[in-house]
Amino acid sequence: MTMTHSAALPAGMTVRPACLDDAVAVCALLNEVDRLEIGRAETELAEVQADLKHPEVDLERDSWLLFDGDRLVGYGLMWDESGGERIDMDHYALPDRPLGALHLFELMEARAAERAAANGADRAVVHLHLNIAPTTDLDALRGRGWRPVRRYHVLDRPLSPADTIPAPPPGVTLRPCADEADRRQTHALLQASFADHFDFQPRTYEQWLDDIDAENADWSLIWIAHVDGLGDAAVLRTRDDRTTMAWISSLGVLVEARGRGLGSHLLRHAFGHYAARGRDRIGLGVDTDNSSGALALYERHGMKLDFAVDTWELVRPAA
Numbered sequence: 151m152t153m154t155h156s157a158a159l160p161a162g163m164t165v166r167p168a169c170l171d172d173a174v175a176v177c178a179l180l181n182e183v184d185r186l187e188i189g190r191a192e193t194e195l196a197e198v199q200a201d202l203k204h205p206e207v208d209l210e211r212d213s214w215l216l217f218d219g220d221r222l223v224g225y226g227l228m229w230d231e232s233g234g235e236r237i238d239m240d241h242y243a244l245p246d247r248p249l250g251a252l253h254l255f256e257l258m259e260a261r262a263a264e265r266a267a268a269n270g271a272d273r274a275v276v277h278l279h280l281n282i283a284p285t286t287d288l289d290a291l292r293g294r295g296w297r298p299v300r301r302y303h304v305l306d307r308p309l310s311p312a313d314t315i316p317a318p319p320p321g322v323t324l325r326p327c328a329d330e331a332d333r334r335q336t337h338a339l340l341q342a343s344f345a346d347h348f349d350f351q352p353r354t355y356e357q358w359l360d361d362i363d364a365e366n367a368d369w370s371l372i373w374i375a376h377v378d379g380l381g382d383a384a385v386l387r388t389r390d391d392r393t394t395m396a397w398i399s400s401l402g403v404l405v406e407a408r409g410r411g412l413g414s415h416l417l418r419h420a421f422g423h424y425a426a427r428g429r430d431r432i433g434l435g436v437d438t439d440n441s442s443g444a445l446a447l448y449e450r451h452g453m454k455l456d457f458a459v460d461t462w463e464l465v466r467p468a469a
Contacts, residue, residue: 157249159249159253163216164216165214169209173199177193177195179223179242180242186245187285188457190394191393200366205360206230207228212227216243216253218250224243225240227240228261230269231357233269234270235266235269235468236277236351237262237275237277239262240278241258245286245287251287252287262274262276262466267469273466275464276464277462278463278464279459281458282458291462295466296462296463296464299462301461302436303436304455305434305435307421307432307433309424312425314422315419315423316419316422318375322415324376326370327370327372333364336374339374339382339384339404340385340402342402344400346405371387372388373386375415377410380406383406384407384413385401386416386420387399388424398420414450414451417448420432433453434448
C-alpha cells in the first residue's frame, strides 16, 4: 500500500525557480552530490546550462531551487519529451536535508500531474534517474509510490597508444557528419535504431537539435557507417567536452544491419580516435536489459562498470 505523507518545508528553507544565472551554483551542487555518490565530480557546467536553456523547459514552472538560508541544497528540473503521459524529472538534494528533499518531490509530482493533464493524458508516468546508492532517501521515495523499473550501467575503459583506428569491415565506409544532410541522417538513424529500446521517445529533428545542444556540438565527432547494398546503416555520436573522460553518447545500428560487426567497429573507432587525441579514458551508458546485446558487446571490448543508475517510476492521476 502506498502512503504519501505531506512534507512541509522546514523553517529556514525556501524554494524558488531557477534562472540561467544559477547554472554555476547548480553545477557546484550536482558535483557535491557526485562526490558523495561516485567519489568524484562528474557534472560539467555546459550540461547544466544546456538543460536550463532547453526551449521545452519553462523555468518558472519546471525548475526548483531549494535553499537552507543562503545555501543551495537541492535542485529539481522537469521536462516532457512525450507530449503524453510520460514526464521526466531530475531531483538532487544533499542527504542532510530529507524534509526539504521530500518537499521538492511533492512540488514536482504535482507539476508532473499538471503537465500530463495539459497533454490530454489521464495519468502521469514520471521517470527519474538515481544512482543505486543515492543521496535520496529510497525508503521515503518508495513510500511516495515510486519504484525502480530499469537499471543502467555507466561503463568506462582506459585508452592507450595501442588503441588505433581500425580498418573497416569489407563493404563498410565511415564518414564524419559534415553537413546539414548528414545531421539529418544522423537523427534519422538514431531514431530508427533506438525505436525498440526501453523509454524511447520519438523526437523531431528540431527537438533533437535542442536535446543535444546542437549549437555547441562538435559535429566532427559523429560518424555515419555506410554498408554496400544497405546504405547508411549505423551511427556513432561522441563528445569530447567532459573533463574526466571522452564520451560515447549514442551508438546505433539499424536492425537489418546488425550481426555484421558494425557495433564493434564503431566502438573501436571511438577508442582509436580518442587515444589519438590524447584522452586516457572513455565511457558510455547502457541499458542492462538492452535486447540488442549492447552490454555484452561493450564488455567484450574491455569496458567495465564505473557506476550504476536506476530509473524510478511514479504513476499518478493527471490533475
